[in-house]
Amino acid sequence: xxxxxxxxxxxxxxxxxxxxxxxxxxxxxxxxxxxxxxxxxxxxxxxxxxxxxxxxxxxxxxxxxxxxxxxxxxxxxxxxxxxxxxxxxxxxxxxxxxxxxxxxxxxxxxxxxxxxxxxxxxxx
Numbered sequence: 001x002x003x004x005x006x007x008x009x010x011x012x013x014x015x016x017x018x019x020x021x022x023x024x025x026x027x028x029x030x031x032x033x034x035x036x037x038x039x040x041x042x043x044x045x046x047x048x049x050x051x052x053x054x055x056x057x058x059x060x061x062x063x064x065x066x067x068x069x070x071x072x073x074x075x076x077x078x079x080x081x082x083x084x085x086x087x088x089x090x091x092x093x094x095x096x097x098x099x100x101x102x103x104x105x106x107x108x109x110x111x112x113x114x115x116x117x118x119x120x121x122x123x124x
Contacts, residue, residue, distance in 0.1 A: 002026045002098045002113040009094060009118030012086055016122070020081040022096030022115060029053070030074035033099040036081045037108055038092035038120075048094070050104030051079065059104050064090075086122045093117040 008020040022034070035050035049070040051058045058070055069082040079096060097111035 002029075004096050004098060004113055004115035006094065006096050006115045006118040009120045011121045011123065013123050014087055016086050017082070017084045018086065018120060020083065020094055020096075020118060020120075022079045022081075024077045024079075024098065028074070029072070029077050029079070029098065031102060033102055033104040034072065034079045035097045035099065035104060035106075035111060036070060036079075036094060037097060038090075038094045039117075040092040043092075045095070045108055047106040047108065049081065050099070050106065052104050053102040057104060059106060061106075083120070086120075088122050088124050091120060091122050093119050 003025045006022045031053045033052050036048040037045050038048050039045040047061050049060045051070045051072055055072050067085045072079040095117045096115045098113040100112050
């Protein structure tokens, strides 16, 4: 069993930055890929980014490429999402998720464990 707790969300203005954190417990994350997804009201959950267990490989959605950066600190059993140049369309609940293998993927159904989410709201 893996428990994931996200933090760092909030209300910001367009152009601002936020850094989300996801702390895992119950199992070490060092050998496993992890991802960030988001869900806006009335929309399906969508892939944002994912990172391999070693941190050497990352995937990004086109909508966030160049603005968001995912990183991990295996010693802290944590992953992070640095979000810069935020836009109103980035408004959503952001979830971190745990993959049962090392290679990151974009499909949410591949992820076994999910956090409860943290709200990010970007005003114009």
